[in-house]
Amino acid sequence: xxxxxxxxxxxxxxxxxxxxxxxxxxxxxxxxxxxxxxxxxxxxxxxxxxxxxxxxxxxxxxxxxxxxxxxxxxxxxxxx
Numbered sequence: 297x298x299x300x301x302x303x304x305x306x307x308x309x310x311x312x313x314x315x316x317x318x319x320x321x322x323x324x325x326x327x328x329x330x331x332x333x334x335x336x337x338x339x340x341x342x343x344x345x346x347x348x349x350x351x352x353x354x355x356x357x358x359x360x361x362x363x364x365x366x367x368x369x370x371x372x373x374x375x376x
Contacts, residue, residue: 297362
């Protein structure tokens with residue numbers, strides 16, 4: 297979110313290996329509590345109603361981060 301002045305996922309994307317690895321890690325970590333490994337690790341799956349909330353919170357985080365980044369660049373660009 298903060299690595300570039302551009303808008304992430306619209307004007308700027310990370311390189312393919314970074315995107316692929318991040319996606320794989322997220323999917324594995326979501327799947328582990330639903331797998332047979334869960335009891336051994338003392339995990340239990342979150343309710344499916346959790347995931348829309350997670351998506352909403354992450355979306356709000358991204359929007360707020362972009363807003364603050366844009367404000368910071370406009371305010372302090374002469375020192376960068």
